[in-house]
Amino acid sequence: MSDAAMAVVKPEMKSYIWLQTVDGSIQQVEEEVAMFCPMICQEVLQTGMGSSKNYAISLPQRVNPAILGLILDYCRFHQVPGHSNKERKTFDEKFIRMDTKKLCELTSAADSLQLKPLVDLTSRALARIIEGKTPEEIRETFHLPDDLTEEEKLEPLRNITDDPRIRLLNRLYARKRKELKERKKLKDVEVEEEPKDERSVEDLLSFINGADGDMKGTRTNKNKKKNRRRKDHAKDLSSKNENDKDLNPLPSAYHNVYFDNALEASASKHSRMQNLPAISFSPKFEVIDGDVDDDLDPAMKEELDREVEDFARRLNSDWPERMQILSLGQDRRLVPPISMNSNGSTHLYTALAGNSISKVSGS
Amino acid sequence: MGDVMGPDLISDLPQSIIESILVQLPIRDAVRTSILSSKWRYKWASITQLVFDDKCVPFSNDREAVEKSVVKFITRVLFLHQGPIHKFQITNSKLQSCPEIDQWILFLSRNDIKELVMELGEGEFFRIPSNLFNCGKLTRLELSRCELDPPHSFKGFAGLRSLNLHQVLISPDAVESLISRCPLLESLSLAYFDNLALTICAPNLKYLYLEGEFKDICLEDTPLLVEISIAMYMTDDIAEHFEQSSNCNFVKFLGGVPNLEKLVGLIYFTKYLSIGIDSVHPPMMYHNLESIELYQVNFEDMVEILVILRLITSSPNLKELQISGSSNIPVAVDTPDLDFWEKECLSDSTLNKLKTVKLSEMGGWPHEIEFIKYLLGRSPVLETLSIIPCVFDMENNLKMLIELVKCRRASTRAEVIFTHE
Numbered sequence: 001m002s003d004a005a006m007a008v009v010k011p012e013m014k015s016y017i018w019l020q021t022v023d024g025s026i027q028q029v030e031e032e033v034a035m036f037c038p039m040i041c042q043e044v045l046q047t048g049m050g051s052s053k054n055y056a057i058s059l060p061q062r063v064n065p066a067i068l069g070l071i072l073d074y075c076r077f078h079q080v081p082g083h084s085n086k087e088r089k090t091f092d093e094k095f096i097r098m099d100t101k102k103l104c105e106l107t108s109a110a111d112s113l114q115l116k117p118l119v120d121l122t123s124r125a126l127a128r129i130i131e132g133k134t135p136e137e138i139r140e141t142f143h144l145p146d147d148l149t150e151e152e153k154l155e156p157l158r159n160i161t162d163d164p165r166i167r168l169l170n171r172l173y174a175r176k177r178k179e180l181k182e183r184k185k186l187k188d189v190e191v192e193e194e195p196k197d198e199r200s201v202e203d204l205l206s207f208i209n210g211a212d213g214d215m216k217g218t219r220t221n222k223n224k225k226k227n228r229r230r231k232d233h234a235k236d237l238s239s240k241n242e243n244d245k246d247l248n249p250l251p252s253a254y255h256n257v258y259f260d261n262a263l264e265a266s267a268s269k270h271s272r273m274q275n276l277p278a279i280s281f282s283p284k285f286e287v288i289d290g291d292v293d294d295d296l297d298p299a300m301k302e303e304l305d306r307e308v309e310d311f312a313r314r315l316n317s318d319w320p321e322r323m324q325i326l327s328l329g330q331d332r333r334l335v336p337p338i339s340m341n342s343n344g345s346t347h348l349y350t351a352l353a354g355n356s357i358s359k360v361s362g363s
Numbered sequence: 364m365g366d367v368m369g370p371d372l373i374s375d376l377p378q379s380i381i382e383s384i385l386v387q388l389p390i391r392d393a394v395r396t397s398i399l400s401s402k403w404r405y406k407w408a409s410i411t412q413l414v415f416d417d418k419c420v421p422f423s424n425d426r427e428a429v430e431k432s433v434v435k436f437i438t439r440v441l442f443l444h445q446g447p448i449h450k451f452q453i454t455n456s457k458l459q460s461c462p463e464i465d466q467w468i469l470f471l472s473r474n475d476i477k478e479l480v481m482e483l484g485e486g487e488f489f490r491i492p493s494n495l496f497n498c499g500k501l502t503r504l505e506l507s508r509c510e511l512d513p514p515h516s517f518k519g520f521a522g523l524r525s526l527n528l529h530q531v532l533i534s535p536d537a538v539e540s541l542i543s544r545c546p547l548l549e550s551l552s553l554a555y556f557d558n559l560a561l562t563i564c565a566p567n568l569k570y571l572y573l574e575g576e577f578k579d580i581c582l583e584d585t586p587l588l589v590e591i592s593i594a595m596y597m598t599d600d601i602a603e604h605f606e607q608s609s610n611c612n613f614v615k616f617l618g619g620v621p622n623l624e625k626l627v628g629l630i631y632f633t634k635y636l637s638i639g640i641d642s643v644h645p646p647m648m649y650h651n652l653e654s655i656e657l658y659q660v661n662f663e664d665m666v667e668i669l670v671i672l673r674l675i676t677s678s679p680n681l682k683e684l685q686i687s688g689s690s691n692i693p694v695a696v697d698t699p700d701l702d703f704w705e706k707e708c709l710s711d712s713t714l715n716k717l718k719t720v721k722l723s724e725m726g727g728w729p730h731e732i733e734f735i736k737y738l739l740g741r742s743p744v745l746e747t748l749s750i751i752p753c754v755f756d757m758e759n760n761l762k763m764l765i766e767l768v769k770c771r772r773a774s775t776r777a778e779v780i781f782t783h784e
Contacts, residue, residue: 100372101369104372104373104376111376111379123384126384127385127387127388128387130384130388130396131388131389132392135395138396138399139399139400142371142374143369144373144374144399144400144402144403145400146400148398148401
């Protein structure tokens, strides 16, 4: 070992630790900097490795040379005891500025080296990236596959209530689903992102639940014109509702239901639907997923619009009564037809009101 | 589409990192990650910290609707959650007492809850269900505006380190017994209690914050106390009690805290300590006491000044002193008893480590001036003495300044900063 030790001792009497990354390259690092990493520190103390090139410490595979460089920069700064908290914070803020890919790699590497302060710093940065973004934006940033199937979304709600409106809605949904299936058959080869009339189903949804003309756009369907039409439509309806004295409870009830969707989504696979509760409750048109589908057959479109309008009008006319049903905590939840079916797993939801708990299990 | 964009950057990170990210998101954003992709469906559901604040549901002016919305949200999240919940916090001003709270706490008690914070809106106090006392793993409890009623058989929280009760309705016996039955208690904060005579037995207690109408505070077994902050309000009842008291509060309160590092006293605290002080010597030296802050000190009352003097002379390592006068003093009519100061000046004690002094609400009263003279004359390493007058009256301040200029200074580096605006 003494030969190895000799090789390490430099003229300036500094000692170095030798580290080997997964690609085979070896570098030497000042001892105090390397020892700032708990994992390296542990290796050195327990196994005595790292004192020479031949006995370099093998770093976990998640640490590549570029990332190692960053980590060592971090350690080099923070291991100096003299820095004030403010200086450290400033350094951290600057340090964290890098592209998302590198940030993820850095987080992973820091975690494998057990460098907790850096893990906290990077995960906070990643949280900041995620916060406030729409699901689409998040998927794009992190290259997440959009692999929650849409089929389940369209399955009618197996609802326990006898509300005729729900039955009507179910019928509409069944029809939509059939259309979708047909469409899909036609476009089998082409991997299309969204079924075209997804959006109108969404609109139905919003009519049922928002019933103040709220129309939320969905996903990536592109039809700005359609959007605008919807928006105007929405505005008309909402202005109608302005006069309704029950307008106040409306947004939150509406929103509640939407949020229910979001929470149900975790059990069901309604990724698209769940974009709806995205941000605000105010009866304004919200296009979460960008453009709206343009390819919808105009005739069908019109028919849908008519149906939807009709439905909305009917809903608006007995608004107070509907609010009664929608009011949370007292009744069975009137939820948009999001099925709880996902690969046969049961999905439970409760109506919270004192003691009554209702369960609906998907088959 | 994953191939077109590139490999998934984040979904395969270890769950501990994912949790660390999700926990730093507002709860709504965290829950919404469930729709990102199939891998992300349930990642949020196992986070161990759930924090519901005022932003967890969209804003609306209709408080009731928002409340319903919050209740529903919280219940759903709990229902869909899997695994232990270590921290559960509700700080939502729109939420008031509701029956669901019982269910939530029952659920939490079955899920290893460690930190529980419940700060609901103003309005009806909610009653903490008895299930809370089954939360055996509790380490931190923070409650606001509620009723707490521990059962008689309650043996305490074996692991509780931090207890914070703010406007909580609880009987004095229950409070004392709760405190004494939590052997690991390190931090205690009680605010807005009425007419409480409190005895604290907490062998591991390090941080104590009290605010309210306290008749009496007895630190019976608190040898490890490091930081104390007390704000004592006055009522007629308490005033009477003070007058009739034959205790020496200084000894009773500070008699058992040798490790004290910081002392903060507000409102009537100095008055409280002054009761019975002239009959005894200070109980001990506070070698670790480095920072003293006393507010609303009545410089007309010589006994209160005595409290300050006793404190600072018992603290050889005192570095920082902040005193705020009481701006309620009417213009002094009687000639102040300056003999008092001559007696004090006979002692040789110096404040060898005192570096910073801040005096605010100074009215320029004779006793204040004497006190400043005392400080300047005995602080060999003093660096800054800043004075903020309470009355920005040119004539009064001029008089003060004239007196200050006369003062002898023990420290050549001392800067006297007089703030005037």
